[in-house]
Amino acid sequence: xxxxxxxxxxxxxxxxxxxxxxxxxxxxxxxxxxxxxxxxxxxxxxxxxxxxxxxxxxxxxxxxxxxxxxxxxxxxxxxxxxxxxxxxxxxxxxxxxxxxxxxxxxxxxxxxxxxxxxxxxxxxxxxxxxxxxxxxxxxxxxxxxxxxxxxxxxxxxxxxxxxxxxxxxxxxxxxxxxxxxxxxxxxxxxxxxxxxxxxxxxxxxxxxxxxxxxxxxxxxxxxxxxxxxxxxxxxxxxxxxxxxxxxxxxxxxxxxxxxxxxxxxxxxxxxxxxxxxxxxxxxxxxxxxxxxxxxxxxxxxxxxxxxxxxxxxxxxxxxxxxxxxxxxxxxxxxxxxxxxxxxxxxxxxxxxxxxxxxxxxxxxxxxxxxxxxxxxxxxxxxxxxxxxxxxxxxxxxxxxxxxxxxxxxxxxxxxxxxxxxxxxxxxxxxxxxxxxxxxxxxxxxxxxxxxxxxxxxxxxxxxxxxxxxxxxxxxxxxxxxx
Numbered sequence: 001x002x003x004x005x006x007x008x009x010x011x012x013x014x015x016x017x018x019x020x021x022x023x024x025x026x027x028x029x030x031x032x033x034x035x036x037x038x039x040x041x042x043x044x045x046x047x048x049x050x051x052x053x054x055x056x057x058x059x060x061x062x063x064x065x066x067x068x069x070x071x072x073x074x075x076x077x078x079x080x081x082x083x084x085x086x087x088x089x090x091x092x093x094x095x096x097x098x099x100x101x102x103x104x105x106x107x108x109x110x111x112x113x114x115x116x117x118x119x120x121x122x123x124x125x126x127x128x129x130x131x132x133x134x135x136x137x138x139x140x141x142x143x144x145x146x147x148x149x150x151x152x153x154x155x156x157x158x159x160x161x162x163x164x165x166x167x168x169x170x171x172x173x174x175x176x177x178x179x180x181x182x183x184x185x186x187x188x189x190x191x192x193x194x195x196x197x198x199x200x201x202x203x204x205x206x207x208x209x210x211x212x213x214x215x216x217x218x219x220x221x222x223x224x225x226x227x228x229x230x231x232x233x234x235x236x237x238x239x240x241x242x243x244x245x246x247x248x249x250x251x252x253x254x255x256x257x258x259x260x261x262x263x264x265x266x267x268x269x270x271x272x273x274x275x276x277x278x279x280x281x282x283x284x285x286x287x288x289x290x291x292x293x294x295x296x297x298x299x300x301x302x303x304x305x306x307x308x309x310x311x312x313x314x315x316x317x318x319x320x321x322x323x324x325x326x327x328x329x330x331x332x333x334x335x336x337x338x339x340x341x342x343x344x345x346x347x348x349x350x351x352x353x354x355x356x357x358x359x360x361x362x363x364x365x366x367x368x369x370x371x372x373x374x375x376x377x378x379x380x381x382x383x384x385x386x387x388x389x390x391x392x393x394x395x396x397x398x399x400x401x402x403x404x405x406x407x408x409x410x411x412x413x414x415x416x417x418x419x420x421x422x423x424x425x426x427x428x429x430x431x432x433x434x435x436x437x438x439x440x441x442x443x444x445x446x447x448x449x450x451x452x453x454x455x456x457x458x459x460x461x462x463x464x465x466x467x468x469x470x471x472x473x474x475x476x477x478x479x480x481x482x
Contacts, residue, residue: 005095008041012090013082020078027070031058042094068321072278077246083208084248087186091159099157109376110341110384114160115153116357119146119171121349123192139166139349139420143174145367149347150182152371162188162213164357166349169195179207188213190252192231193238201245212249213281214238218262219271236275243276250279250322255306256296257285264309269320277322282310284328286358286400287432290422294432297400300443303329307394307447328400331393340383341375352418355383359399359406361415361426378413394444401437401444403430 001009015037019030032055039051057065073081092113100111121139141149150161163175168189179187186209193214204210220232242249251272253263262268263282272280284306285296298306310326312318331337338344339356346357351367353374354360364377374380389398389405398405409415410426417423 008095009086009090012037012041013086016082016085020082023073027073028058031069038089041090045094045098064316064319064321068278068323071321075243075246075276076248077205077208079208080205080246080248083183084186084211087159087184087209091184092186096157096159101157103156107372107376109372110345110380111156111375112153112158112341112344114162114344115149115158116162116164116344116346117141117146117149118165118347118349119163119168119174121166122170123165123167140171141347141349141351141366143177145351146174146178147181149366149371150178150185154182154185156372159185160188161185162190164190164346167192167195169200172200175210176203176207179204179210183207183209185209186211190215193235194231196238196241198241201241201247204247205245210247212242212247213252214249214277216251216253216263216272218259219268222259222262239275239277248278250277250281252281252283254283254285255298257298257302258296260298260302260306264306264313266320269313269322273320273322279323279325282306282324282326282328284326284400288358288360288424288429289419290424292432294436297436300439303440304443304447328397329394331396336388336390336393336396337383337398340380340387342383342387345375345380348418350418350420353377353380354418355379360418360424361406361410362418363413363415377415379409379415382409382413392444392448394448395437395441399430400433401440403433403437406430 015034019034022030035051035054035058039046057063057069060066097113100113103111118139119141153159153161168175169191172195175187175189179185188211190213193212196212214235216232216235239249255263284298284303286292287294287297306326307329310324310329313320313322313324334343339359341355344356346354347366348354348360351365352360352362353364353366353371354362361379362377363379364374366374369377383398386398386405386409388396389402390396395401398409407426407430417425
């Protein structure tokens with residue numbers, strides 16, 4: 001840790017500690033004090049209007065996000081609140097982002113803000129639509145390998161790690177050990193919740209830097225139909241335990257043709273909110289693997305419904321106090337596809353470094369190469385040179401909405417399938433997406449053109465002019481030829 005970094009962390013940590021101690025006296029005054037400190041430390045890294053927007057929310061008790069924040073502060077454990085703020089806001093959003101930007105320019109490649117890692121492929125479930133189900137159940141990354149990935153990542157500026165699987169909590173002991181050693185990192189565990197118990201919750205509360213995204217696909221009948229009998233009640237029980245211990249958690253929802261209306265209904269959202277969920281990730285079903293059912297992809301009408309519904313839930317006009325994110329439809333806020341290390345990448349339990357959890361191709365393994373070398377592998381550089389894959393950020397993915405792009409990149413770079421159960425060619429995978437992509441393209445254009453304000457919200461993630469919209473025509477022409 002540099003001297004400047006250390007001083008900034010000390011000041012911010014001390015202020016956060018004082019604020020949390022005094023929250024019960026006057027939440028509004030203390031939170032405004034915290035914003036003032038953040039503005040002094042972060043300065044021009046964030047626009048003045050960002051700080052002003054935060055102050056406006058804090059000063060308006062009728063605003064739903066004011067109520068959402070104050071409810072969280074009342075219900076969450078003080079150590080969880082402070083650690084989440086320091087690791088997510090200070091280390092990841094401020095310091096880490098600065099280092100990432102410097103290293104992107106230094107190494108001329110993508111450096112991710114977060115890395116998804118599968119500690120194990122072992123799982124006690126086999127759910128339809130889960131990428132992990134395609135790997136098999138015998139693979140593990142050792143504690144030493146996991147520790148090395150995080151240590152290398154921090155040097156590049158990555159302070160946020162997500163554990164997927166398999167079921168990550170099959171490796172509870174190692175995860176707790178990693179969270180304790182890397183106390184300046186935040187860890188998000190995607191879990192089926194079946195291994196969350198009282199003792200584990202208490203250990204997480206003491207550490208403070210672990211949050212949970214729990215898989216849930218609807219109410220009891222729909223959820224258990226996909227995930228197994230009794231799963232719904234186990235998830236609700238885990239929610240109650242985590243709420244009791246003041247932990248931070250939400251849900252991870254794969255929405256399909258069969259459940260997208262249910263998992264965004266008022267009744268379902270109320271269930272999540274009542275059980276202490278603060279957020280929900282929504283993931284569009286992807287036809288990955290030999291047994292994938294293309295009929296589960298939400299149809300065009302449902303895709304448009306999801307775009308509108310997620311935005312409506314997030315709006316201040318909605319009374320639902322939960323923050324929702326749509327991995328597929330929120331591309332406009334992050335400039336399209338964020339995979340290939342642009343903002344995130346995936347390392348499976350065999351060590352293969354993949355561009356995305358849904359795209360199982362790679363040309364580098366973390367057991368054989370450094371993290372930086374893996375980020376510079378040919379496939380990732382093709383992502384680096386090709387992003388964004390479409391000027392319309394309602395068509396961000398090089399697989400689902402632009403299948404010719406993924407085929408071209410895999411062929412060009414010689415990347416191999418990393419699906420260890422049934423290797424799948426890019427032609428086979430992308431072939432399952434062509435009909436959907438062709439149907440969605442005109443509808444996406446209609447929606448995008450009807451709301452021109454979206455065009456001004458493109459998040460410019462690189463200073464290099466080569467990464468601005470419209471600068472990758474040579475790459476796109478090559479894809480068209482394919």
